[in-house]
Amino acid sequence: MAVAIAPLVGVAVAAIRGPWADIATAPFAGYALTSALLAVGVAGLSTVFGLTSAWLVATCRFPGSRVFEWLLVLPLAAPTFALAYGYADLFDVAGDLRMGLRQAAGFDLPVSMRSLPGAIFVLSLAFYPYVFLAVRDALLNRSAVAAEAARSLGASPGTVLWRVTLPMARPALAAGLALALMETLADYGAVSFLSVQTLTTGVVRAWSVYGSPASAALFGLPLIGTAAVLLAFERWSRSRRAYGVQATGWRDTPRPILSGWRAALATLACTTLFVAAFALPLGWLGWNALQATPEWPRLLHASGRVFGLGVVAAGLATALAAALALSGGDRPLLTRLAGLGYATPGAVMAIGLLVPAGLIWRNASGPTVMFATGLLMLIYAYAARLMAAALEPVSAALTRVRPAMGDAARTLGRSPLDVAWSVRAPMAKGGLLTAALIVFIDVVKELPATLILRPFNFDTLAVLADAYARDERIGQAAWPALMIVAVAVPACLWLTRRISRSRPGGDRP
Amino acid sequence: MQFHRVLMLAIAGVLALSGCQQPSGGATGREDAGVVNVYTARHYDADLRLYERFTELTGIRVNRIEGNADQLVARMQAEGEASPADVFVVSDAGALWRVQNAGLFQPIQSEALTTAIPANLRDPEGRWFGFTRRARVVAYDPAKVRPEEVDTYEEIASPRFRGRLCVRSADNPYNLSLVGALLEAWGTEKTTQWVEGIVANLARAPEGGDRDQIRAVGAGVCEIALTNTYYYVLLGAGDDAGDRALVERIKLAFPSLDGLGTHVNVSGGGVVAGAPNRENAIRLVEFLGSAEAQTMVAASNGEYPASPSVPVPPPVDAIADFTAHPMPVSAFGPRTAAALELMTAAGWR
Numbered sequence: 001m002a003v004a005i006a007p008l009v010g011v012a013v014a015a016i017r018g019p020w021a022d023i024a025t026a027p028f029a030g031y032a033l034t035s036a037l038l039a040v041g042v043a044g045l046s047t048v049f050g051l052t053s054a055w056l057v058a059t060c061r062f063p064g065s066r067v068f069e070w071l072l073v074l075p076l077a078a079p080t081f082a083l084a085y086g087y088a089d090l091f092d093v094a095g096d097l098r099m100g101l102r103q104a105a106g107f108d109l110p111v112s113m114r115s116l117p118g119a120i121f122v123l124s125l126a127f128y129p130y131v132f133l134a135v136r137d138a139l140l141n142r143s144a145v146a147a148e149a150a151r152s153l154g155a156s157p158g159t160v161l162w163r164v165t166l167p168m169a170r171p172a173l174a175a176g177l178a179l180a181l182m183e184t185l186a187d188y189g190a191v192s193f194l195s196v197q198t199l200t201t202g203v204v205r206a207w208s209v210y211g212s213p214a215s216a217a218l219f220g221l222p223l224i225g226t227a228a229v230l231l232a233f234e235r236w237s238r239s240r241r242a243y244g245v246q247a248t249g250w251r252d253t254p255r256p257i258l259s260g261w262r263a264a265l266a267t268l269a270c271t272t273l274f275v276a277a278f279a280l281p282l283g284w285l286g287w288n289a290l291q292a293t294p295e296w297p298r299l300l301h302a303s304g305r306v307f308g309l310g311v312v313a314a315g316l317a318t319a320l321a322a323a324l325a326l327s328g329g330d331r332p333l334l335t336r337l338a339g340l341g342y343a344t345p346g347a348v349m350a351i352g353l354l355v356p357a358g359l360i361w362r363n364a365s366g367p368t369v370m371f372a373t374g375l376l377m378l379i380y381a382y383a384a385r386l387m388a389a390a391l392e393p394v395s396a397a398l399t400r401v402r403p404a405m406g407d408a409a410r411t412l413g414r415s416p417l418d419v420a421w422s423v424r425a426p427m428a429k430g431g432l433l434t435a436a437l438i439v440f441i442d443v444v445k446e447l448p449a450t451l452i453l454r455p456f457n458f459d460t461l462a463v464l465a466d467a468y469a470r471d472e473r474i475g476q477a478a479w480p481a482l483m484i485v486a487v488a489v490p491a492c493l494w495l496t497r498r499i500s501r502s503r504p505g506g507d508r509p
Numbered sequence: 510m511q512f513h514r515v516l517m518l519a520i521a522g523v524l525a526l527s528g529c530q531q532p533s534g535g536a537t538g539r540e541d542a543g544v545v546n547v548y549t550a551r552h553y554d555a556d557l558r559l560y561e562r563f564t565e566l567t568g569i570r571v572n573r574i575e576g577n578a579d580q581l582v583a584r585m586q587a588e589g590e591a592s593p594a595d596v597f598v599v600s601d602a603g604a605l606w607r608v609q610n611a612g613l614f615q616p617i618q619s620e621a622l623t624t625a626i627p628a629n630l631r632d633p634e635g636r637w638f639g640f641t642r643r644a645r646v647v648a649y650d651p652a653k654v655r656p657e658e659v660d661t662y663e664e665i666a667s668p669r670f671r672g673r674l675c676v677r678s679a680d681n682p683y684n685l686s687l688v689g690a691l692l693e694a695w696g697t698e699k700t701t702q703w704v705e706g707i708v709a710n711l712a713r714a715p716e717g718g719d720r721d722q723i724r725a726v727g728a729g730v731c732e733i734a735l736t737n738t739y740y741y742v743l744l745g746a747g748d749d750a751g752d753r754a755l756v757e758r759i760k761l762a763f764p765s766l767d768g769l770g771t772h773v774n775v776s777g778g779g780v781v782a783g784a785p786n787r788e789n790a791i792r793l794v795e796f797l798g799s800a801e802a803q804t805m806v807a808a809s810n811g812e813y814p815a816s817p818s819v820p821v822p823p824p825v826d827a828i829a830d831f832t833a834h835p836m837p838v839s840a841f842g843p844r845t846a847a848a849l850e851l852m853t854a855a856g857w858r
Contacts, residue, residue, distance in 0.1 A: 457573060
């Protein structure tokens, strides 16, 4: 638990220690407002995207509905900056599309991707899968029992929808939104590329231009505070799901088959969403990539490293989350604190980690130690950041362990540690794998903490993509960005299958 | 058990990663010549060939970390005396000053560097040296703008160009150094008026990098743009046919500051204080300041060599005929914080 909180303490220490720069407060208020507007915008738009698509896919059958179940989750495999590069380049005022339109049709799209609305659009497309997964899960889990009970009491199908089914999905919607918002607030890559000035970019600006890590840490504190609020909200909404279903007495709800124009509309809606969130920006990036010659040795090295990092970080984060979940059943506050890392921007986390890292670096020396420490710090940063994401499925899996099982083991003479090891941990196995996959996907996409903490000659794919993009070479940046997607997609598909399998409905296709 | 296995996997993974990096990592050099550790804020691919060339010539391995200048500084400060950094390279004089101000450079005596690099492009005490130069100039559309309309910096902020200027965001180091130079030359009041004029002339809120500003001039969004010279060169030498055609059409003008010449910035570096491989570090810094390295960077990245004795290679030679302002580049650094405050107050995002 201390492990997860250390970076946050580091941030607080850095903030308090000073020296602060003489920054006027006016820009700070502006950044905070922009962050707030961004959050509100993304909340709204991702609700529209995620809720509609989850509803369609979970409650009806239409052509392609089974394919969309996993297709619509794929945007999670793409780093936000990849979507940002794709859309910014596609709609660039001097780009081929708009130049062509001007010449052919004589008018110009009044669209600027490099703006707050543009950022809201891109981030909503990137994060709606969180809402989609959560709501779909809730809707698929609903048992026919509740609906049948309502019908037997005389409710019409419409009333059943409005007063029984939707309220059961609402907590899931809240949980998915909380995750999406935490990611939005923490995002740096896409937001800075699109020239939108949020608190997160303000953190980096305070550090870079004013040279004041203390001021940067100070800016980061409201972000951590908001993360705390969001996390509390998410926990509250999950607890409200208690009026869901029991595992016994569960019956699958029949799914009506759409036909005619309804079916066509449903398919069209889902296709449009998938194209907008995945196929279009990444396809455009791919098109650009073909016009640039990639530097294969660097790319392959970076892929290997990022894959290795992902695996190791996933292992560590899962182990830590498991330790926390297994032992933290009666200490919810610590568990929540551990989850704060999720909405902490990577840059802020890295600032926080430089404090303990400095302690290690100052007391041990030698190049091997430096390298190992750099690597460990990086993995630690990932683990600390993603504890919340790892904690969620592990805790959820553990709720299935009934106290009676533990008590039975105790009566048979096992110690509490033994109980944790041999009874609860195996039951959490499924949750552990889900947690590991989530962490892996996030690590492969991560950028800011990697930039700051990595050891020598250690570039990941995200670092390469960022370097090329900052050098304004989108064609070159497209290669590592697309390779991140390639590495993350299998993990994403595996994750989707696991979540489907873990429903009470079990393994039915 | 699952947990146990996961933990072992994690530890094994860390060891494996350490092990597989050992040959190229910073371990004790197998060659006699040793290693040199570079922290670089330059993010151009061409630099990799530079370091390879250095290894060819001297046998010293180069380990590098790229990153943002101030994040690297914070990291070096956290690392303290255990920091492995030997050489620090950045691409803006303001950043060089900030590193110097943090006490992270050490002075070196080098005949070769003091004769090769002009005094205004290096630290008088030998803590850092500029290796290549870049000028901040105006890209304009000759169909709409005459070159004499942009031959001083004051004219860029004049009402002639209301709503017709494109420039990148205020926190970019190149803009900060430019405004810092103006503060040095003109003082606060005149510079504030200039910055307000710039903000009034913006055709759109700052977005994108310098290349995007040049492309915006080409697309007709604005008539003039502030840009570094090497971006123009890189567009002309790049992969994209549209960019190359753009460079045929859009021209560069070299505005003069107070009649003395165009604002010039440097990319440079120095030996880090407490460098563990000090001798190798000095050799690397001397190599980076050598005629060969300057020519390599100039040719591949479109910058101008810092030494007047080094001939400007193509393709940069096409735009090398200008007078550079003699202001010492060490003057920008102390003024960048004030510059940013001024710019933000005037509304330059």
